[in-house]
Amino acid sequence: MKAMDMSQNHLKDWIGCTETREDRITAFPMAALSATLDMPSDLPKDGTALPPLWHWIYFLPLYRQSEVGPDGHAQRGGFLPPVPLPRRMWAGGRFKFNTPLRAGDDVRRVSTIENVTEKSGRTGNLVFVLVRHEIFGPGGLALTEEHDIVYRDMPQPNAPAPAPVAPPADPVWTKTIVPDDVLLFRYSALTFNGHRIHYDRRYVTEVEGYPGLIVHGPLMATLLAELARVSRPEQDMLEFSFKAVAPVFDIAPFRVCGKPNEADPDELILWVETSAGNVAIEARARMRNR
DSSP states (O other), X not given: OOOOOHHHHTGGGGTTOEEEEEEEOOHHHHHHHHHHTTXXXXXXXXXXXXXXXXXXXXXXXXXXGGGBOTTSSBOSOTTSOOOOOSEEEEEEEEEEESSOOBTTOEEEEEEEEEXXXXXXXXXXXXXXXXXXXXXXXXXXXXXXEEEEEEEEOOOOTTOOOOOOOOOOSSOSEEEEEOOOHHHHHHHHHHTTOOOGGGTOHHIIIIISOOSSOBOOHHHHHHHHHXXXXXXXXXXXXXXXXXXXXXXXXXXXXXXXXXXXXXXXXXXXXXXXXXXXXXXXXXXXXXXXXO
C-alpha cells in the first residue's frame, strides 16, 4: 500500500471532535465482571466503589447491527476518524483517578480526539489516534483517561518479527491466567466489543493471520490493576498507565506480574509475561495510603 494522503482522507479534521455519553453505574455489570475475573459475584450495594479500569464496562458503543464492519467493529467514521487501514488495536493508555465512581452513580463521559498522527514502520503504514476521556460523577471529575488507538496494515509475508522484550527480574506478585474462548467471549460481551479477533477463530487465523484468539489489551490491563489493588489493599490507586508491547493469544497461559519500584515504593512496576517469557504489556501504577 502506498503512503496515505492525510489531507485527502481529512483525518486531521477529526482533531477536536467531541462526544458526550451518559450512563449509570449499575450493579449487574460489576457483578458480571467480578465473576468473569473469577471473583465473588454478589450484586454490589449502592455506594460500592468501582475498582480501577472497571469503567470500561460502561459507556458502551451501541452501534446497530447494520453498522457492523467486516472486522466486527462499527464501520469507519462517526466520532473516530475513518482511517483506511484494516487492523485496529488498543495500544495503551494513561489514567488519573480523582474520586471513585460508585454503584448507583449517574455519570457522564466527555471524549475528545486530541491528535491523529501518521507514521511508517517496519510493518507498513500506521495511524495513531489519541482520545481523551473525562468521566464526571456526582462529585465532579472522577477520572481522566488518555486512550491510544493504532491502525495498521495487514502483515506482509516477509515482515520482520519485532524483537522480544525481556521482563523485569524478581517479581514480588504473580498470577497465572489460562485464557480460553469462554473468558474472551464473556469479556467481549461485557464491553459490547464485536471485534472478531477475540472470539472468531476462523477470522483471526485465516483473515488476520494470527495463531489464535487475541486476549483483549483492556482485559490484561484490568488484571494488572487488580493485581496492584489486591497486593496493596491499604492504598488507593492515583495513576495507572500501560503500553501494549506484543499480542497474547489463547493458545497458552500468561502471567500478570508486579513489584514495587525500589526507588519509589509508592510506584508499582507491572507487566504481562507470555508463556515464552517475554513482555506483552508494560504498566505502572502510583498508589497512596488512605
